[in-house]
Amino acid sequence: QQQVKQSPQSLIVQKGGISIINCAYENTAFDYFPWYQQFPGKGPALLIAIRPDVSEKKEGRFTISFNKSAKQFSLHIMDSQPGDSATYFCAAKTLNQAGTALIFGKGTTLSVSS
Amino acid sequence: SAVISQKPSRDICQRGTSLTIQCQVDSQVTMMFWYRQQPGQSLTLIATANQGSEATYESGFVIDKFPISRPNLTFSTLTVSNMSPEDSSIYLCSVGRANTEAFFGQGTRLTVV
Numbered sequence: 001q002q003q004v005k006q007s008p009q010s011l012i013v014q015k016g017g018i019s020i021i022n023c024a025y026e027n028t029a030f031d032y033f034p035w036y037q038q039f040p041g042k043g044p045a046l047l048i049a050i051r052p053d054v055s056e057k058k059e060g061r062f063t064i065s066f067n068k069s070a071k072q073f074s075l076h077i078m079d080s081q082p083g084d085s086a087t088y089f090c091a092a093k094t095l096n097q098a099g100t101a102l103i104f105g106k107g108t109t110l111s112v113s114s
Numbered sequence: 115s116a117v118i119s120q121k122p123s124r125d126i127c128q129r130g131t132s133l134t135i136q137c138q139v140d141s142q143v144t145m146m147f148w149y150r151q152q153p154g155q156s157l158t159l160i161a162t163a164n165q166g167s168e169a170t171y172e173s174g175f176v177i178d179k180f181p182i183s184r185p186n187l188t189f190s191t192l193t194v195s196n197m198s199p200e201d202s203s204i205y206l207c208s209v210g211r212a213n214t215e216a217f218f219g220q221g222t223r224l225t226v227v
Contacts, residue, residue, distance in 0.1 A: 036218075042221070043218035044157070089157065093216075101159045101216075102159075102216050104157045105156060
């Protein structure tokens with residue numbers, strides 16, 4: 001119930017292409033779904049997040065698509081750039097429960113080739 | 115947002131010794147969380163630190179191994195005790211309030227030799 005399953009484990013995309021990372025969850029109490037970007041030697045940084053009351057959220061080249069019935073959400077990186085090469089983690093939590101921490105997926109290592 | 119400072123940023127320690135990691139936040143927060151990220155792995159929650167009460171540990175983590183202090187609303191420490199090479203990881207603190215996202219420090223990269 002507490003797992004967040006992320007795929008693929010690694011991804012290689014050509015510069016200018018679209019990177020797609022998928023996550024699935026089981027706990028229907030989750031109501032906050034962020035994506036984090038982590039560069040080597042750095043802590044995770046919040047990239048974009050979505051609540052289940054919307055099916056899509058876009059910020060620049062980054063889009064989250066959310067399918068509540070399927071309990072799935074995905075990150076799309078449009079026009080992928082070499083600077084996007086990093087590890088991406090999806091996560092989930094229940095916002096209305098004070099003190100709950102994020103549950104993370106296993107991560108996807110993205111490499112954008114120039 | 116919140117700015118989180120962790121110290122040290124990295125350390126190499128001898129097995130059997132202990133290391134205390136500090137986490138300082140630039141604003142008062144109710145909850146602080148400590149995570150472990152083993153090499154090439156995802157983040158695993160160690161414990162939740164609430165000011166004024168004992169930390170709550172996740173399955174597989176015990177207070178004797180990872181004692182935590184939370185003396186006020188802007189500071190916490192995590193100690194990794196009696197270290198072994200298996201403790202080599204990145205240790206991260208994060209903060210979050212209800213209905214807001216979590217912010218992470220830069221992490222402490224620990225190598226145990």
